[in-house]
Amino acid sequence: xxxxxxxDEVIAQFLFRGVLKACVPFGSGHINDTYxxxxxxxxxxxHYILQKMNKSIFEKPEELMENVSGVTSWxxxxxxxxxxxxxxETLNLVPTVQGKPYYxxxxxxxxxxxxxxxxxxxxxxxxxxxDFYQSAVAFGHFxxxxxxxxxxxLHETIPNFHxxxxxxxxxxxxxxxxxxxxxxxxxxxxxxxxEREALAHTLCDMQSSGELPLRVTHNDTKxxxxxxxxxxxxxxxxxxxxxxxxxLAANDFGDSIxxxxxxxxxxxxxxxxxxxxxxxxxxxxxxxxxxxxxxxxEKEIDTxxxxxxxxxxxCGMRFLTDYLEGDHYFKIxxxxxxxxxxxxxxxxVKDMEEKLEQMKxxxxxYKNMVV
Ligand code: ADP
Ligand code: GN1
Ligand code: MG
Numbered sequence: 001x002x003x004x005x006x007x008d009e010v011i012a013q014f015l016f017r018g019v020l021k022a023c024v025p026f027g028s029g030h031i032n033d034t035y036x037x038x039x040x041x042x043x044x045x046x047h048y049i050l051q052k053m054n055k056s057i058f059e060k061p062e063e064l065m066e067n068v069s070g071v072t073s074w075x076x077x078x079x080x081x082x083x084x085x086x087x088x089e090t091l092n093l094v095p096t097v098q099g100k101p102y103y104x105x106x107x108x109x110x111x112x113x114x115x116x117x118x119x120x121x122x123x124x125x126x127x128x129x130x131d132f133y134q135s136a137v138a139f140g141h142f143x144x145x146x147x148x149x150x151x152x153x154l155h156e157t158i159p160n161f162h163x164x165x166x167x168x169x170x171x172x173x174x175x176x177x178x179x180x181x182x183x184x185x186x187x188x189x190x191x192x193x194x195e196r197e198a199l200a201h202t203l204c205d206m207q208s209s210g211e212l213p214l215r216v217t218h219n220d221t222k223x224x225x226x227x228x229x230x231x232x233x234x235x236x237x238x239x240x241x242x243x244x245x246x247x248l249a250a251n252d253f254g255d256s257i258x259x260x261x262x263x264x265x266x267x268x269x270x271x272x273x274x275x276x277x278x279x280x281x282x283x284x285x286x287x288x289x290x291x292x293x294x295x296x297x298e299k300e301i302d303t304x305x306x307x308x309x310x311x312x313x314x315c316g317m318r319f320l321t322d323y324l325e326g327d328h329y330f331k332i333x334x335x336x337x338x339x340x341x342x343x344x345x346x347x348x349v350k351d352m353e354e355k356l357e358q359m360k361x362x363x364x365x366y367k368n369m370v371v
Contacts, residue, residue, distance in 0.1 A: 010050070010111045011037070013096045013103040017046055028124055028224060029240065030330040031057060036116060047116035048094060052109050053102075057329065058242065061110040063155035065102045068112075068241050069093065070153060071146070078145045088117055088229075089237050120227035120236050126260050130233060132280055133287040135226045135260065138235025139218065139252060140291020146216040147295060151246045154216065161219055161243055162251050164314045168193075168200040171317045174324040182324055186339060192346050193317050203248060203303060203310055211299060217247035222259035249300045250307025253288050257281060258312035262348055267340045274347040276355060281308070282362045289366045301367050305359035309352045316345025 011020060018039035026036040026049065033052040038045060058064045068091070075090040086092075093101045094113040102112045126132045160166040171193055175183055183190060206212045218225070218238060225240040259266060261280040264273040285304065289296060319342035322329045327338055352359065 010105050014094050014113050049114040049116050051112055064157045067154055069101050071244050117227050117237055119230045122224045124224050129283055131228050132260050133283045134235040136284040136287025137291040139221050140288045142238045144293050144295055149216045151216050154245055164200040165204050167314050167317055171321045174321045180326045214246040217252045219243035219247050221252045221256040250303040253304045254307030254311030257308040268344050269340050271347045274344050275351045285362050286366050301363050304363050312345050312348045316342045
């Protein structure tokens with residue numbers, strides 16, 4: 001079926017108000033196909049987000065949507081209790097005419113829609129230090145709001161998502177098959193990964209031994225998964241809830257650092273521009289510990305620097321795995337895009353390894369912060 005006919009079919013299935021005026025691709029996510037819809041009526045208009053979910057990545061979209069519905073209703077209630085505005089501070093699903101949170105089109109693809117959060121922005125890089133601080137407070141706060149969520153009801157939307165040992169094994173399998181014959185040209189990057197097998201074990205081992213608690217975490221805490229209010233500059237709403245699952249606080253912390261404390265873009269080709277900005281690292285540490293409101297254990301705070309190194313290493317390994325496998329997972333916009341992304345991550349890992357003692361000292365500084 002032609003693309004326009006699919007849109008017509010899908011859009012007719014959601015309870016939108018008004019008449020459709022525009023549908024444009026939106027955002028810079030690597031996973032789902034995201035569009036912004038504009039609907040108009042006599043004296044007003046409303047935007048919506050429409051997403052085609054990536055069903056080769058999310059193999060059980062019904063379960064995923066059960067998670068999203070459960071988590072957003074929970075957040076709605078908590079935000080109301082705290083006197084916040086649930087229309088802007090959490091995602092709001094638009095139901096279908098059948099009263100469901102998603103629609104399966106005639107080609108078998110899964111679609112969902114959210115009310116568009118107006119007067120707020122998503123950033124691909126830190127422009128103002130204060131925004132990064134506010135994003136940290138908001139991600140910490142998000143974790144706290146979900147602290148007593150019934151974790152056993154959450155489906156694992158991507159099995160072993162932050163199991164770095166498993167990611168390492170998958171990398172080795174991709175290397176062994178080398179289906180695109182790309183391994184030869186990326187030997188330095190391959191060695192970089194293989195030399196760090198022990199690193200892949202660190203936090204997973206602490207989790208297995210019960211030294212670190214499992215919490216309900218976001219698991220994809222990059223800066224463009226949070227909306228910053230244009231007027232107040234507060235982190236108004238945490239979005240992209242596809243991977244909310246039990247996980248480690250250090251991983252949520254670490255994923256934000258890998259993206260936001262880097263001095264360059266995730267896909268920067270000029271590696272001389274890439275390092276971990278320790279000032280931004282400190283800004284985020286302060287915000288995250290504050291946002292978690294005393295919920296983090298001492299050991300969790302001690303593992304934050306390792307979370308940063310590990311999430312960056314894992315992400316680099318995932319980009320390189322995808323490059324070796326022919327770029328089937330992350331959306332790419334140019335030849336070698338995943339390789340460029342892997343290289344920035346490895347440059348960051350190396351830099352963070354050298355700065356580890358300073359990163360630890362920053363954790364110590366804020367450990368006893370009472371909010
Ligand atoms: P992906 O999984 O592909 O990253 P996201 O759910 O993060 O998809 O959405 C992609 C982008 O769409 C976001 O980075 C953000 O810019 C925008 N977006 C998503 N949901 C909303 C919303 N409710 N209001 C405004 N913008 C949104
Ligand atoms: C993907 O969906 P998006 O673009 O926010 C990925 C993350 C990676 C990130 C790298 C479900 O995030 O795990 O860290 O790209 N999401 C999924 O930028 O795999
Ligand atoms: Mg996203």
